[in-house]
Amino acid sequence: MPHHTEYATPPPGELLFMNAHHPEVSLLVDVSDPHAPRIVKTFTPPAPLRYPHDYSRTPTGTRLVGFLRSEGPSPDPAETATPGNHGGIAEYTADGVLLRTVVAGTVDSSKPVRPYAFALLPDIDRLVVTSAPMMEVTWADVVQIYRYSDFTLLKTINLLPGRLADGREIEGSQRAGFGPRVLPDGSVFFNALGCAFYRLSAIGSDNPRLDTVF
Secondary structure, eight states, rough: EEEEOOOOOOOTOOOEEETTTTTEEEEEEOOOOOOOOEEEEEEOOOTTEEEEEEEEOTTTTTTTEEEEESSOOSSSTOOSSSSOOOEEEEEEEESSSSEEEEEOOTTSSSOOOEEEEEEEEGGGGGEEEEEOOOSSSOOOOEEEEEEETTEEEEEEOOOOOOOOSSSSSSSTTOBBBBBEEOTSSOOOOEEBTTEEEEEETTSSSSSSSEOOOO
């Protein structure tokens, strides 16, 4: 199941990161000849992480890779996937050499955090990560903020359901935070699969603010 690539073609001379999701393989692809892309290297997840999903290039040329699961059972007994534990994040060099990893969940998480997509804010040393599933049946509806320089988890914020203009809460609208994007003012905008839209601001502070905007 070829599923996900980086969001933009890398600079000349760099390989494009993508995944084959079901066999848990990451592919480094030479796309310099658009008529004949060529797989140059493959690698499997670093233990205990499993199932690579998202790939994001950093300003220094490294790649952030999100993994939806790790070894072990899910903290939620309703999860049927095996393994089903919390996912995590890894950083690789441009040619696929592993630099570091972190598991996303916390000891008191009742549902598994599944790192789905990234928004990097290097000027304030922050990394914003959403949580959503692919084949899994349970996950935490949260957004996480890490200190990018050392992958320290600083904040986990629960997504709240959206409301209509008349104040009625839309049950399930907070389900599965998806694709974050950095706005010109330094805040991060992202959607949820359940159709709520959010703005995360004051990201570099001790008290980040999450607003439901639509």
